[in-house]
Amino acid sequence: MDVIEEKRLDKKGYRLHVIPSKKYKTTNVVVKLKAGLERDTITKRALLPYILQQGTNKYPSARELRTALDDLYGAVLGVDGSKKGENHVITLRLETANEAYLSTDEQILERAVEMLSSILFDPKSDGNSFDASIVNREKQTLKQKIDSIIDDKMSYANMRMIDEMCKDEAYRLHVHGYTEDLEDINEETLYHYYQKMLAEDQMDVYVLGDVSVEKAEGLIESAFAPKQRASSAESKKTIVEQTIEDVNTVVEEQNVQQAKLHLGYRTNITFGDPLYYALQVFNGLFGGFPSSKLFMNVREKHSLAYYAASRIESHKGLLLVFSGIAPKDFQKARDIINEQMALMKEGKFTEEELKDTKDLVVNQLLETMDHPQGLIEILYHQVLAETDVSPDQMIERVKHVTREDVLLVGEKIEQDTVYFLTSKGGSRNE
Template sequence: MTIIEEQRMSRNGINFHFVESKKFKTIHFAVKLKAPLKRETITKRALLPYILKQGTENYPSRKELQRRLDELYGASFSINGGKKGENHIITFRLDIANEKFIPDGSSIVQEGVNLLREIVFEPNTDGEAFENKAFQREKETLKQKISSVKDDKMQYANMRLIDEMCKDEPYQLHVHGYMEDLQTLTPENLYVHYRGMLAQDQMDIYVTGDFNPQEMLNEMEKAFSHKEKTESRPPASDKKDKDIQEPKEVVEEEQVNQAKLHIGYRTNTTFGDKEYPALQVFNGLFGGFPSSKLFINVREKNSLAYYAASRLESHKGLMLVFSGIAPGDYEKARDIIRLQLEAMRKGDFTEEQLSETKDLIMNQLLETMDHPQGMIELLYQQEAASVERSPQQLMDAIQKVTKEQVIEVAGKVQEDTVYLLTSKGGSLDE
């Protein structure tokens, strides 16, 4: 197994993370901006990736920026945003050819670093506002994105589950923002907000590939030396105890052929906890793989679901179960899902199943590390959780998980909310 050696250093208010690897033919950069989730900022942060992709000071249109990327031997670039626990993360990515493999390509990495700096710090503005035409166009793009969430019934059901389950918690906030807040945004107030983000967000920059760390640090320091430094934001607190007396059931009706039964659980365990590796194994056995209890018992044996699976939100301490069912099978499917959790609590799984699940998780992690983007995401888990647990340490801990530890972590999982999106006029008892 390849050992990941991460070198960390802080300069000018930025955390740099260098990971040397000869397996990649490119140099991959990721700039991450992290801040606590807040209703007053989520829509602004949702719109920014759309705007920032539209050009920079020297390449003021999407077309000119793309031409510059093409000149750098077909470099690729992207920006996206998302929730991780009760923080919002915006990620800039640049993948550029390694100059070692290019004749006379001695300056390509330096040029790539400078372009990345320009995209982050010098977007297309007049000094006080984002360029208006691009702003209005991308504002409309986000508006359509928010409107279209309801068209994807699985995504919509998941959003509604989180609405009900995490009411009055930051994690409830919609990652695409809110239509009413979008209407109030202007090129001016969004640019002011972005300047504030650059000053206050935690900034982490990752570089992976075959390079000299000291030379790379020199390049990065030169390029990113002018980050404004002010008092940083306080970190978001992900862990909250919630007393669940009785699971909440929410039923809504839409024009759907296939009902969506989504169930949210509080795991009471997050990435930073020593029990987290056991939780990963628990989830694998419960609903994470085609060999899991949900897939075998809900879908295969009882034919109650078109699909049935679970996934963890490891920084918030949630487990979400997704299933697509016939509207009339709601109570049967819900009850059989509940039986699978009870079976896990009683240790109704074999040592062989435990071992096979560990192997599946290990393969998943190794496959993730085979890609620069996946490797960075695994490493960033530590920063997001403010804990030191390298991918190797995580994998070692997973290998050592015992049946008793899985049973113990299963005992901490609490059903919080059942959400059903079903057909109009459909009876729950039919």
């Protein structure tokens, strides 16, 4: 793979990351705004990405903004929010054409940076409040998004499991916010929170593409520095380790045909830990790939599940199992899932399975890095974990994971919560 070189520069109020690369036909500029998860602010933060995409003072409607993006050789804008550990991250992405591939003398990257700056720092407002019609419309959009989660039973079951598993932790907070908060949010209160976000969030700016460090630094400096504050907020320390006395089993009944059995484990390992790479391999062997124990045993061998898989939450130290089963199969499916975890802890996997899984994890990383946005996400993990491991070092660490490393991971993993969403009147003991 190509060597990925990231140049980090601490600036006034933000940190700049420049990744020069001739690999991509586009140039990507990404802004990350990070703050701790708080119940009082999560719905405002969830709403802001919707507002920021609806226009700026220069392009005061969504249509005018989209036209301006089209005029910029089909530039693509994305704004969203996500949970990373017990932090909430708002991301603005602008992908534009690489000037080298176009027969024009236009300063495309300069225009793109200016546009992204105006979306972030100069959204449509009167200097004291957002546009009321935009806020009211986007509140409805967000409400529909929140309400729709109950219709996606897999997402709903995962959300409810986290509710129960992390009930006393900030991680329980819903990334899309809460409908009961929307009534009290208006164009003024949201604008005042937006100003607070700009003043206090930790900001990281990424420029990835065929561009020199000096050019990227100059463009971002001129567009961002005058708008931003002098200091960033402290990172919120994520709660990782919890004492588990008894596994919490939660059964919920709804009008469903396919039941959802989700299990939550504490791994006590996060992205910055030396064992993190062994955790990736452990998860791959357990439930991360179609060759995994969960897929082969719960789904294929016993035909108990429509799907059965696991994934890890890198910055919270969780391993989550998802399965869709018949309501009557709760006990049998749970027992087989528990059996697969016990086999993992005992090291019941072959050297060939270990090697194949390491190859799959490496290939997954390489595929992610093949996409500009995926590479930026991997690099941002370093910021969140306050570590400094290059992408090629990450791959080497996966390759060097041993059986003993995987067994050490197994020693740290503890089951915390079982969540079962089943049909009304369905019995989990059948």
